[in-house]
Amino acid sequence: MPDTVPLGSPLSPASPASFPPPGVRHVVFDVVGTLVEPWPTVPVAYQRAARRQGLECSAEDLRGRFAEAWRRQEAIDANSRTPFATSRAREVERWRGIVHDVFAADAPEGVRETVFLDLWDHFADPGAWRALDAGTRLVEAALDAGCGVALASNFDERLLAIAGRVDPLCRASHVFASSELGWRKPAAEFFRAVERRLGAVAGELLLVGDDPRLDVAAARAVGWRSLGVGG
Numbered sequence: 394m395p396d397t398v399p400l401g402s403p404l405s406p407a408s409p410a411s412f413p414p415p416g417v418r419h420v421v422f423d424v425v426g427t428l429v430e431p432w433p434t435v436p437v438a439y440q441r442a443a444r445r446q447g448l449e450c451s452a453e454d455l456r457g458r459f460a461e462a463w464r465r466q467e468a469i470d471a472n473s474r475t476p477f478a479t480s481r482a483r484e485v486e487r488w489r490g491i492v493h494d495v496f497a498a499d500a501p502e503g504v505r506e507t508v509f510l511d512l513w514d515h516f517a518d519p520g521a522w523r524a525l526d527a528g529t530r531l532v533e534a535a536l537d538a539g540c541g542v543a544l545a546s547n548f549d550e551r552l553l554a555i556a557g558r559v560d561p562l563c564r565a566s567h568v569f570a571s572s573e574l575g576w577r578k579p580a581a582e583f584f585r586a587v588e589r590r591l592g593a594v595a596g597e598l599l600l601v602g603d604d605p606r607l608d609v610a611a612a613r614a615v616g617w618r619s620l621g622v623g624g
């Protein structure tokens with residue numbers, strides 16, 4: 394099969410024998426949008442958290458505001474003195490910034506902070522996530538082929554608890570969260586840290602992810618193979 398499945402195309406592998414490709418020892422999966430998705434969706438989760446504080450917002454408005462706030466935080470990381478370096482503290486500040494931005498016009502700071510803490514706990518709950526079938530099939534194919542399976546995500550330390558309790562995340566033997574590695578994708582340092590911890594070289598690693606830039610292109614740039622999924 395080709396190294397990259399075009400975004401939006403149905404995910405194979407048509408033949409499980411062709412995935413993963415020969416020479417791959419570890420298949421490293423992105424998490425959100427690849428193996429699991431938030432359920433309810435992010436805008437609905439935000440709407441419900443706001444409602445618990447007496448705020449009524451349209452989910453459609455929240456979708457747009459969230460995307461804008463997300464891009465703003467991405468730009469902060471991209472333009473920092475050490476681009477895409479991160480920490481547990483930075484990841485908390487990133488999410489605090491996103492929630493405060495999203496509700497900037499709706500509520501005073503104290504209420505926004507309450508909504509932020511509510512959402513922080515919400516997305517730490519394994520029940521807030523549901524498996525994606527296509528990614529789950531690829532995890533099964535990787536394990537059937539005798540490959541190691543790892544998770545590599547721009548999530549924070551909340552992933553460590555979720556990963557043990559949500560299928561198919563719980564089938565991975567290693568969990569790499571950006572807040573723990575100190576780097577976010579697409580930084581090369583993120584991928585190098587994963588290589589060191591797996592004791593593998595770039596050519597033995599295949600990254601599977603839904604983001605063309607943060608997953609597929611970033612992994613290619615450091616000599617990994619990569620497979621784009623979803624759309």
Ligand SMILES: [Mg+2]
Pocket residue numbers: 423424425426427602603604
């Ligand atoms: Mg993703």
